[in-house]
Amino acid sequence: MKRKDQRISENDLLGKTYLVTGGNSGIGYEAIRNFASRGARVILVCRSKEKGREALENIKLETGNDSLFLYIADFSSLISVNRFAKKISKDFSKIDVLCNNVGGANAIRMVTGEGFEMTFVTNHLSGFLLTKMLLPLLSISTNEEPARVIFTSSYGHAHSPLNFDDLELRNGYSSLRAYGRSKLMNLLTAREFSLRCQRENIVFSSFHPGAVRTPIWSKGGSASRFIGFVLFPFLINVKRGSDTFIWLASSQDQRALEADGQYFFKRKRARVATHATTAASSKLWDLTEKLVEPFAE
């Protein structure tokens, strides 16, 4: 068996701390594998202790990197995200890269105990709250290069304009509409953070991974399962699906280091839907801030 230090291919991320949400499977898992193999300290957060442990053990075994840490948080609960953010702030002195990657779809409209539509809180509000609460840790990233925050968005944003009178789809709910909207929110949030945090040394971005063969297709009910089934032969593997993710999170390429809040696909700035306006970003920010405020203390 190879010695541990020989199994880490390049150590170019040594000394950096990565936090990846939803990293127990899919493209998040693949990204963690990559960061760990390059020597980064990685924090994996997921909702299932069993799945998280298994993912972490596999990655430790494969990369020989022991600096991997598991935290449990349920992103459908802002109380849970708040607790997690506080714990991270106590346990770590800095975060260099935050990857807001948790995401999913829900077949039927559900409202959480905290009063939010499930997809809205899990895919959007939680990542927003987490990023806000970790800004101090990102700002003091002591490496010479900027800290980075990446939001996993989707081309699905293009089909689902926001209706600010009914952000949580009390009327006309469908799994795909709720999902698409939340992915639009990811894109708008990255842009707005970038605008509002210009004095911080943090680069924000969002991206579309492509249509990727991951467990997500089996989790969103029959519509999602059907689309996953039809698309199955055309879905790309997680290695390709995580390429832009990893590039935005770790590349020295100036285009990644100067992402400027923009939305990427295949390592290039990509066109966004016409409804992804700056007015929409700003309005969404104001509404989101109000909603998460009671959970930010």
Ligand SMILES: NC(=O)c1ccc[n+]([C@@H]2O[C@H](COP(=O)([O-])OP(=O)(O)OC[C@H]3O[C@@H](n4cnc5c(N)ncnc54)[C@H](OP(=O)(O)O)[C@@H]3O)[C@@H](O)[C@H]2O)c1
């Ligand atoms: N696959 C695609 O074609 C595609 C295309 C565009 C965008 N995306 C985006 O890519 C991201 C990753 O998805 P994936 O395709 O890699 O699928 P995945 O393997 O299902 O990953 C989703 C991750 O989010 C976690 N998650 C979901 N709800 C959560 C909650 N309430 N609390 C904590 N964690 C939660 C999942 O945990 P569990 O394992 O416990 O469910 C899993 O770790 C998502 O944001 C998705 O919207 C995917």
